[in-house]
């Protein structure tokens with residue numbers, strides 16, 4: 001009888017333990033602060049990996065180097081490229097020119113033969129730049145005028161044409177004049193391509209008039225979206 005009572009008690013205890021254990025196991029675990037920290041770190045790692053994939057590159061701690069296939073400005077950045085009278089040179093020995101000699105800018109002597117008064121300055125813009133404006137500052141105190149062209153020349157074949165043009169005709173005194181209609185040889189992709197073209201500014205005095213017709217400076221405005 002004593003043994004039966006003990007066996008019954010043992011059975012009840014075992015059953016209770018089993019039921020209690022099952023209830024305890026079903027209760028969801030409460031995360032510890034350490035678990036939360038590890039979860040946050042894991043999420044951060046995932047985010048960093050996503051950023052790395054987005055820029056198609058990676059950061060190397062050992063060399064402090066960021067490797068990426070391309071770095072872009074968004075929106076594109078605007079810059080200016082300037083030319084002073086000292087950037088221009090004559091096209092041949094017939095041109096008698098002055099720079100800051102009896103005037104404030106670049107001029108061609110009145111006794112230079114007509115149509116020989118050409119002065120040229122090279123333009124070096126980064127590949128991928130898009131020209132948006134061509135502005136010329138000048139002084140015109142003459143009945144005659146001069147024109148300033150922003151030209152491209154193709155390396156192969158030597159084709160040449162203007163991207164933009166400014167004339168002093170109709171102006172008097174010291175002025176800015178500009179042309180923001182840019183005629184690019186490839187209008188569908190109007191970007192500087194130094195592998196295909198050379199670029200230069202050509203000032204042409206068809207009827208030179210000395211210091212009465214002075215070129216004071218040039219500003220070319222361009223945008224660029226790729227970091228160099």
Ligand SMILES: [Ca+2]
Pocket residue numbers: 140141142143144145168169170171
């Ligand atoms: Ca004039």
